[in-house]
Amino acid sequence: xxxxxxxxxxxxxxxxxxxxxxxxxxxxxxxxxxxxxxxxxxxxxxxxxxxxxxxxxxxxxxxxxxxxxxxxxxxxxxxxxxxxxxxxxxxxxxxxxxxxxxxxxxxxxxxxxxxxxxxxxxxxxxxxxxxxxxxxxxxxxxxxxxxxxxxxxxxxxxxxxxxxxxxxxxxxxxxxxxxxxxxxxxxxxxxxxxxxxxxxxxxxxxxxxxxxxxxxxxxxxxxxxxxxxxxxxxxx
Numbered sequence: 251x252x253x254x255x256x257x258x259x260x261x262x263x264x265x266x267x268x269x270x271x272x273x274x275x276x277x278x279x280x281x282x283x284x285x286x287x288x289x290x291x292x293x294x295x296x297x298x299x300x301x302x303x304x305x306x307x308x309x310x311x312x313x314x315x316x317x318x319x320x321x322x323x324x325x326x327x328x329x330x331x332x333x334x335x336x337x338x339x340x341x342x343x344x345x346x347x348x349x350x351x352x353x354x355x356x357x358x359x360x361x362x363x364x365x366x367x368x369x370x371x372x373x374x375x376x377x378x379x380x381x382x383x384x385x386x387x388x389x390x391x392x393x394x395x396x397x398x399x400x401x402x403x404x405x406x407x408x409x410x411x412x413x414x415x416x417x418x419x420x421x422x423x424x425x426x427x428x429x430x431x432x433x434x435x436x437x438x439x440x441x442x443x444x445x446x447x448x449x450x451x452x453x454x455x456x457x458x459x460x461x462x463x464x465x466x467x468x469x470x471x472x473x474x475x476x477x478x479x480x481x482x483x484x485x486x
Contacts, residue, residue, distance in 0.1 A: 414434050
């Protein structure tokens, strides 16, 4: 049986993942053209590389189709309701940093924190007969965060791309999105609330608690030794 490792199939995340493993003596590479999802591993026996989108990695870990996966902590915690029961965090990888934040229009000069947002949401509902709209693709994380802080008068508007533009287009009043520098938010006249981010995310190596690990103790032990990592409690 082969241990399967899923990683992002293109872009900076793939390149940084290759570099991270390479610095630890395990060479990952694509084989064939950029349009092919074929890959190779050198430096460790019994490991098969599977290329996929970063958003697919949490799903396949939770389904047990892959044993290990590299993706953002934001995607794991958003897509997997009780994520600790499905996956074990092996190692933050030190790249792919981004914060999930709430941002409001610049002209909301008196809205600086969550208490201000809560007051605006209540006033908005009273004045408009509808809940304040927050555009995001992170439905679970945003709902749980606002619930913990007592903000109730809002509705989630799904946005899978170009979220920064929805306020200008009058689709929503507030957004929650991932940002690395905040420059795109500023360019769209949006301001991050003066609060801790909903989530600080980075690329992370995860192990599936659902996958069949029978016969893979040897390859996993070799991998953990190569990466200088500890075996997670309860993995097997």
